[in-house]
Each structure stands twice: as structure tokens, then as C-alpha cells.
Amino acid sequence: MTALLRARMRRDRVQVPLWIAGTALLAAAGYAGVVQSYGTVTERQEILAAVMANPVILMFRGLPSGTSEGAFLAFEVLPGLAMLAALMSSFLAVRHTRGDEEAGRAELVSATPAGRTLPAVATLVHGLVANVALTALTALALIATGLDVPGSLFTGAASGATGVAFLGLGLIAAQLMRTSRGANALTVWALVTLFLVRGIGNAAGTPSDDLTRIDSSWIAWLSPFGWAEQTRPYDADDVWPVALGVAVGLALAVAAIALQSVRDLGAALVPARRGRARARATLSSPQALVWRLGSGALVGWVLGGALTGILATTLSAVAVRIAGENPAVSEVLERIARAGSLDEAVITVFFTMLGILAACAAVQTLAHARQEEAHGTAEPVLATPVGRVRWLAGYLSVATGAVVVVVGAAVVAGCLALTAAGGESDLYRVVVITGLGQVVAASVFVVVTALVFVLLPRATIGVAWALVVVGAMLGLFGPLFGLPEWAGELSPFAGAPTVSGGDVDLRGLWWLLGAVAVGGAAALALMRRRELAPGG
Template sequence: MTAFTGTRALARLALRLDRVRLTVWVLGLSVMPMGTAANYFKLYPTQADLEAVRGVLSNPSLVAMEGPLYGVSIGGLTAWKIGVTEFILVGLMSLLTVVRHTRTEEETGRLELLRATVIGRYAPLTAALLVTALANALIALLTALGLMATGLPVAGSVAFGLATGLVGLLFAGVAAAAAQLTTSARAANGIAGAVLGGTYLLRAVGDTGPTWLSWLAPTGWGLAMRPYAHERWWVAALFLVFAALFTAVGYALSDRRDVGAGLVPPRPGPATGAPSLRSPLALAWRLQRGLLLGWCVALALSGAVMGGAASGIAGLESPSQQLTDVLDRMGGRGALTDAFLAAIYGIIGMLAAAYTIQATLRLRQEEASGRVEALLSTPVSRIRWAAGHLVFALLGTALLLALAGVTGGLVYGAQSHDVGGQVARLLGAAMVQLPAAWVLAGLGIALLGLAPRLSALTWAALIVSVLLFELGALFGLNQYLLDLTPFAHVPKLPGEAFTIVPVLWLTLVAVLLGAAGLAGLRRRDMPVA
């Protein structure tokens, strides 16, 4: 028996468990670039049309959001538009897959049962990495073939597909290392996710300022391969080196811990609970505070960075129609700077909604772990237990959006010499996103109460919202389809007049979904595995 014994069996098991999930990821990520290219062929049929937007897309504010435009062609425009989004999503897929088949299996105790059979020490991690690498290879291959099918050059298509797959491979290595640090899958996902989010901010700052910062961000490396613009194949070596480095760290760290343990051990608590833990709300705060603090830092930084980027739009004296059209397709409305800020805070609203879903689905984690049974054996009702966590899902989201609005307003206000006015405007632009995020919280609690095994579909709703926001207008999708996402109904502030009707409707939908979920939670069996 070797340290890798059983790898094939575990890989087959992981593929079976993830056959639907990975199929959706692979097909979705492969189709997006192809669809984007096909629509750009319609929007910009001549080279003159492409040249007209060249100067527009070099604006620092747009570069901060989407990256630099390296090639004035349909392929270059496709890589600019979809590249960063594609890289972030493939990184997210990879880190979630690796953590799910390593740390999650340990946390639930299933891996300990498997290790009682003929399974080598490295087999679980190796199987997770192999499955993730296979998914990334398929995404790279199908993406390249899809782009070539639209008529784009072979070299650029291969470069873009390769960059996408390599970003995923790198973050699989990051997740392999993160999974060794903590006893919680949630914390491992948080560590790897923080690295992923940090690379986006580094790229945004580096692409508009000190260029060396972009080389610290793997999402920047993907664009730096320059698909359709004299491809730089040597950048692929950076991905391979660092993917190998993080993977080696993951294997090395796994040797230094016991099964089920982490290198950062949990702090032993006192023999008796503190008075501050005497209520379900206090316990929920103890469980949610780390997540909330991390997201507060992330949203505050995001608001500040994007508020600073808005000055690039404000500095334009004679904006072109092309720039106005680009911002329109990104979800903005109104004057140029206001349209940019509206698009930015639409994205920030979806980022905050990711926290909303995490905080809401903590209920499912507590149930699946068996801890909720002990809690409910005391005089604590199910509704009271759920309400403790929902307070942080709902009010925590409000806090995140407020921070993003205030920091964005402070930075942009300092640049435009109107701190008071801009803080108020951008705070409003951020807070108006709140009811849409609450709808996703309502969906999460509805699934938890009525169909708990499907609760992860709440994430699918957010991903669909992101894709419709990013690509809906570009693809010319029917408005009825675009209206399926709650963020389509949010007033586009600043830039539009505020109307309270859609806000009230979104809040009502969130309340009805939440009420249905809580009613189901009261009546169904617990726990549901």
C-alpha cells in the first residue's frame, strides 16, 4: 500500500457525486465566451466599429472593472469583456470542488470511515485535485473550440481557453493548501475565497496604477497572456509553477496534521458557557462574527477602490456615445459618472448577496453537522433558532452595503471636493441593493424549510443573476428573462429618480419567501441529511 492507494476509486466517487454540479459549471463556463463573441460579431460588424470603441475601453475606470483591452478585434473585445468574470468563476468552481472533497469530507466524518479501508494518506487530496483538473481541462478545451466555432483565430482561442483552465488549476492548488489550515470547510472556503477576491482588487489597482501589482494577481495573468493580441505563451509557466507550489504546500501540510484536524487548532473553550451565550441570538453572533468581519473588510475595500476608479469617468470632458452604450450594457443609467457608479454598485450589491446567502445557509450547516439537535433539545424553538441567524443575514448585509457606500463616497468625494454630497449619494446607491439581496435570503430560507437538500440552489440563483447582469444586455435577452433576477428591479442609483414601488415589491417577495420557509421549518423533520 502506498500513500496514493485508492485515488482512482475516490476520484470516481467524486465524479459521481458531482456529476450534475460539475456538468453545469463546465457547460456554463464554456458557453459564455462563445456567446459573447457571437454577439460582438453582430454589434461590431466592421473594423471601423471596433476602432470607435478602442479609446472608450482604455478609460481607467473601465480598465479597473474589466482589465485592459490588448487587441482591437472581436477576439480581443471578447477577452476584455468576459475574461475577468470567467477567471473568477472558474477559480470559484475549483476551490469549492477541492474543499468539498477534502475538508468537507473530513468535517462530516465520512473520510474517517473511508480511511478505515485501504486508502492512502494522499488519496483524498489527489482525487480532489484530479477531478478539478479534469473539469478545468474540459473547460479549456470546450472554450477554445467554442471560440473557434464563432470564427475567431485558433491561436487566440487556444490562449483564452488555456488561461481559463490554468486559473482554475492555480486556485485548486490554493484550496488544497487552505484545506489543511482549519477544521472547518467554511473557513477553508473563506480563506481561498479571500485570496480570489484579493487578486481581483490587486488587478484592478495594478491595471490602473503600479503595473507590478497586476503580476501579483492570477486573474491579471490570464489577461496578460494576451489572447488575440500577439499571445504571450510564457505566462502559462507562471500558472504552472505557482499551481505546483501551492499543491506541494498542500501535500506537505497534510503530513503535519491528523485526520479531521487543522494546522490552526480551534481554541478550547471554557467548561461552561459564558453568560453572553445564553440566547440563540448570542450563539448566532459567535458563529457569524468572523464571516461578517471578513466581508466588512472586503466590501469596504471594494467601495473605496471603485469609488477612486470613478474619477477616470468624471475627468472626461466630451464622452462618446460608445462609452455611454458600454456603461448602459453594464447596467448603468443617467449621466456618465452616475451610470458608472450605478453599474459598480449593482456589482457590489451582488457581492453583498454572497454574504447574505452564506449567513442564511449557516442554518443548513448547523443542521447537517448535528449541532442543532442539541440546541433544540433545550427550551429553544426552531423559529427562535433560525431568527438568530437571519438577523445577521439581513442586518449584516445592510452593514456591508453601508460600508461600501460610505467608503466609495469618501474616496470619490475627496477627489471631486464634495465629500458630504457624494457619501449621501453613494450610500443611497448601495442601500437600494438591499431588498434584492434579501430576496435571495428569502429564497434560501424557503428552500431550507421546504426542500433542504436543494438549499444550495440559492447559489445558483446568485450566479444566474451575475450572468444576466453581465451579459443579458449584450446577448439581447428578452426582458422577461432579465426580470427573473431581483437585481433587475433595483432603481439605478445614482442616475435615475428613486422609485419606492420596486423596493417594496422586492421586500414583499423576500418576506413571503421567508415566511413560507419558516413555516416549513416548523413542520418538517430535523435533521435532514
């Protein structure tokens, strides 16, 4: 047991500390943003009143629990902290269970006295240790800002309990799906669904008379993210939602270990789909193979992009109405988007989120290259006349195509929604230009991921996803956290072209295009001489 636990911690000595440190930094940055942007009770009360007037905002924010600095901080950042913990834990669970089975390591370990179930137990302990560390460091980061100790501890504990719940979910997904790719996809879709369920539960809740607090509906209790928010740090400090998250995570983990003991090694509870006896003619190129392997996941990203485009254009009218009643809302949106009119600001904010979605689709596509290399399935392809450069170029082209398709779906859906609502003709131009800008921004993450894959192949997945998270936090939340303007512009999402007062701001376009061109050429050139790096 001790040896297995040490081996897991050694393999995760970079990835897990990055997730934990990023979560703690987000908490500390969130406090700085609250103090700088909403320093008075009146300002915080105005924002919460605006939130009550538009339940859609609650889909993307936390649960209002008062106007104190701590309670408002939890409203702002607790969903993000819980999501980081959930992603870290679910990826960890799949990597050390189904991932090890795919790589052949689980078979070797099972042949030792460790047997079939002890590796899963070691993974559970490893995940629990990681979440305890995340809880402690996040709480310490908040305590260091001067916030009260109990509320800080409950904020960290709520995040860590969500991580434990998704640790159990990841272990279950590893038993259900035959590949780590399928298990990770299942956990990510479960995460997105449960996050939306939490938002629906909050939006359907009952506001208090002073518009500073919401009592969620029963729907929020169907989600681990809802449990985290029901803790209400810096207000009620309720321990039972934390205990519920931990208990559910442990119950799922026990069920996963039981399933591990009765199924065949390498098999899964969900049977694999039977393949064709002969490949179609359309699979005659490396690009076609990459597209075929990733097309199922891409459908989900495209649907998310289309939904984002619809929300971007349909909510602009709602935001204008609310901002007329509460100028604080207008200030917040314009601070994030750095746009002119409020319509432009709303579209820019949602299309920044779209750029993040497109970058995620691209990173997931390029992560497949590392998985194929680690699992040994890249070797049969490279044994043909397909060379290393052409093989990587196939992934680059498909990842870029994924970005274009996701953003294109949003642009088309947004324009159709504008037409249905009879929107202003100028907004069509804003949608198209902002969408094209996010294509370039997301493409930066395509080439950066490719460079990491070439130079640090074993760190590809962890580093690539960490860079997307950092870029998202700087680009979307940097202004709210009080970061200087230059820090926000380090994110490609914030540097993408936007429309402000009818004028197009192209300042960031040139360095983004230069980064894409130089990064792509460098990745392909370096790939020519790189050796394959199989294994974990």
C-alpha cells in the same frame, strides 16, 4: 482510487456541471455582446482608449490586447471566466478534503487500504478532470460562435489553468485551517487579493502608442489571474502562462498531499483559537450564536462595501471627464445602469456591484446553517427549547442584518467621500435610494437560499452560489452581452429602485418586496415539518 474518484463525481454530479456550463455560457454570451455592442473596430478602439485614460477601470476588466473581436472578447470576459474556474476548483478541493474530515468520512476512508493520502490524490484528479472539461466546453462554445480555433482553445486553457492553480491553493488551505468554513474563507480572500493584484499590475502597465494594448508591469505576474491574461488569446496565444498556472497548481497540490501525510486527522497546521470556559450572556439566543460564528467573515464584507461606496462617488467625476472625451464610455455606463446623468449611472453601476457583495455575505451566512446541520452541530441547539422555525429564523435575521450592514457601510462611506470632494447635494439622494434598493435586491437571495435549504438541503451551497452568479451576470453584464431588457430584469440587482434624471424608478420594488415576504414566510412554514438532513 477509481472508487474514490467515482464517489466524488457522483457527489458533484450537479454542482460541477453547473459551474462548467455557466462558464461556457458566459463565454458565448460575451461574444454576442461584443458583436452587438462593439461591432466595428472603431467602437472597440474608442473603448480601449477610454480604458487607457482611466487605469481604475483595469481593476475590473481584462488586459487589452488589440481590437479584433476575439481579443476584445478576452478583454471583456476572461477575468470572469477565470474567476468562475477558480471558485469551482477551490470549493471542490475544500469540500472533498477538509469537509470530509469534519463530516467524519475521511476517518472511515483512512481505515481502509486507501490510507491517508489517496483521498487527496483522488480529489486532485477530480479537480483536474473538472478543469479539463471546463477548458474544452468553453473553447467549444467560442468556436461555435465562429471565432478562430487557436484563440478559443487558449481562452479555455487560460481559464482552466487558473482553476488548477486555485485547486492547489484550496488543497493547501484545507491543510492549514481546522474547518471547511475557514478554508473556504481563506481561499476566497486569496482569490480577491490576487484578482486585485492582477488589476494593479495591468493599471501600472505601459500602453501602446495606438492605445489598443497594454504591457503589464511585473506585479501582474504575481497572480494566477495575471498569468491567464498574459496568454493573450486571439493575439499572442502564449502557452507559457498556461503552463505556469498548471505547474503552480500541481506543486501546491503535491505540497498539500505531503502535509496530509504528516498531520493528525482532524487537526490543522494553524491551531484553533482557545475558547472561553463560560459563554458570555450575549450568546443566550440562536441569533447571537449565528452572529458570533459569522462575525469574522462579515468584517471583510463590510470593508468591501465601504470601499465600493467610496469608489462609487469618487470615480463619478473621473467618468464624467472621460465621457466628455469619449462618448462610448457614457453609452456603456448608461446601458448598464439605465440611469439619466452620468453621475447617476456610475453610482448605480457600483451599487449594483455592492448588492452582489451584500448577497454574497447573506448566502455565506445561510450556508452556515447547512454546514451546522451536515456536521451534526445543529442537533445540540435543536435539542433545547429552540425549535426548527426559530433556529432558521435566526439565520434569516442575521443574514438580512449582514445585508443591511454591508450596504449601510457603503452608503456612509460614499456620503463621506462626497462631502470630502464637495460633491453635488443631489448625489446624496442617489446614494441613499440606490443603496436601499440593493438592500431589497440582496434580501431576495436571503429568502431564495432559505427556500433551497428547506427543500433541497444537500444542494444548498452549490445552488445558492450559482443563483448569485447568474443574478450578477444578468444584472451587471446582461446589457453588455446584448441580452434583451426583460432578461436583465430577471435579476433582482437590475430590478432594484434607481434614480434617473432625478426621478425614482420604483417599478421593480414591489415584486422584490413581494418575493422577500412570500419567500421568507414559505421557508419558515416549510421548515416546521422538515427533518434534519445530516451528511454531505
